Amino acid sequence: MNTASVILSVFISFLIGYLSTIWVIKQARKSGFVGKDINKPNKPEVPLMGGIGVIAGFVAGAFTLLVSDVRSERVIPAVILSSLLIAFLGLLDDIFNVRQSIRAFLPIFASVPLVVYSVGHSVISIPFLGQVNFGIFYYVIIIPFALTIASNAFNMLEGLNGLGAGMGIIMLATFAYIGLSHGSGPTYQAGLISLVALSALMAFLLFNKYPAKVFPGNIGTYFIGALVGAIGIAGYMYTALAVLYVPYVIEFILKARTRFKGVSFGKVDSLGRLYWDEKPNSLTHIVMKIGHFKEYQVVIILWIIEAIFAIIAVILQTTTIVI
Template sequence: MLLFALAFIVAYGISYLSTKRVIAWEKKSGLVSRDMHKESPREVAHTAGPAIIFGVVAGVLVGVAYTIFVGNGLDITDVFAGLASLIIISYIGLVDDLFVLEQYWKPLLPIIAAIPLIATNMGDPTITLPFLGVMNVGLLYPLVLVPLGIIVASNVTNMLAGFNGLEAGMGIVMFAALTVVGVANNSEGMLAFSMPMLGALLAFYAFNKYPAKIFPGDSTNYLIGAGVAISVIVGNYESVGAILMIPYGVDAILKAINKFPKTFVKLRGGKLTAPTKVRGLIDLVLKITGPIEEKKLSYVFMGIELVFALIAIGVGLRFF
């Protein structure tokens, strides 16, 4: 497990240093966005995607290098396929960050990122699902379920976003849970991805927490969702991933019912307030909590994700 601790440290260090450079470069280049949920909106560096993927790639390659030169249980084919998928999904998100893709492209393009996973037949078609038990789904797994997992996970994590520290904070909770499950079950494939992702997001959170110095951008949001999907696919813990994604799924359903609204919550007296109609999970939470500061809203969502993370850990450790 020391190998994956090293992967975590490398991912953290490179992402931290890269994020500092990306912030400076984006501000100098004018690649900034307005931080809207403030009484005095300010300009913030636009996207941290490149800095995060640099760290993740470096962390994953630590595991690859160790496997090649020393040897362990990692399947290099699976690792490179997963890494290629993460790079592709991050690139797709970066293109969206820079050029703003049409909405109809966003749910479709992530399927490109699933191609390396399909080509290598990643994962085990014998899966365990909550309430359904163990099932062998055969070719349905690599040809349908794997690409569907990448598409759904990357898109829903991109929907539940827009507040300082929220995306990174929830991602940290998810990858921490995956790391616990991976360590407990000695799942080296899962740890090869979950620990670099955890390290990179922790480094990014230092700059994205309230008040943010840089936004995650779609490149980061897509990466978080795809990272969860790939971790559970290679580790064969799909049920754990499904549980972790429940808050995102609820948000996506509420938004779909309301035809994916583009309006934002309102800011009054320095606090976020819910609109009259609930159009997403954030609106629903604000209805329950009442007006709340942006920083506290992110903490609430990290707490919500933590509840599902604990359930997911229980399932992954077979307590339930």
């Protein structure tokens, strides 16, 4: 693909994401869509629903990429449609606080574009086992299950400034490296779309990093999780997707112990450092139990953990891509 077209798509994604986030911050504050940043001593109010900026940037960049490269005509629409359907779930949750059953059910419908895109491909290469053909179960179980887990799990490990956006950037950078190293086919196209998504998230992180000027909201966390899942599925990078989500599996187990009533927030001491003196409900609490850290330090530690899994994902995925 023309390098200039890729650069243009990435630039548009960043620019639209940046400008849209600025607009969301102003409109959310004006409309009263704000939430307390409870990890700060003074509990400031921060605008919500910043994920709209990520969505706007990604869609703009993705369509630019689609126009520039017709070979992506199946990968990009499938990723866009599936991730936007789950973003809609996040929007409903932000506004109406929908029931858990609806949150778990909607991703099944959101997986339809990916199922249609994947028709004719039901083989997954599993480390140490080799290639396994799952047949019809690939379409009716594996794809819906993978997308549901990816979107819901990502929403669990959130609550600290920049945490989710940074984790998403590391994941997407991993897919971009794997895809672009592959050289051709849907895995390569998934690598290109990862660059576009990565750019939109980087624009958002400028406002979401410590101290946050905007929160992603459920629309943002669900969208980012679904985007990562959809790209991993569309690019047949299941091994990498599974490895990248190991921290979220741990988070799921910790949250399950509380019947999913646990939080990822910490307690704030007089110096503005976070700590947790109870049974841990989250990976964030495990980090806080190691020592009293500033919020951004807890986030950096978790980013480093995710980066380690990203390296493992690249090593394992390199020899397991099946087209």
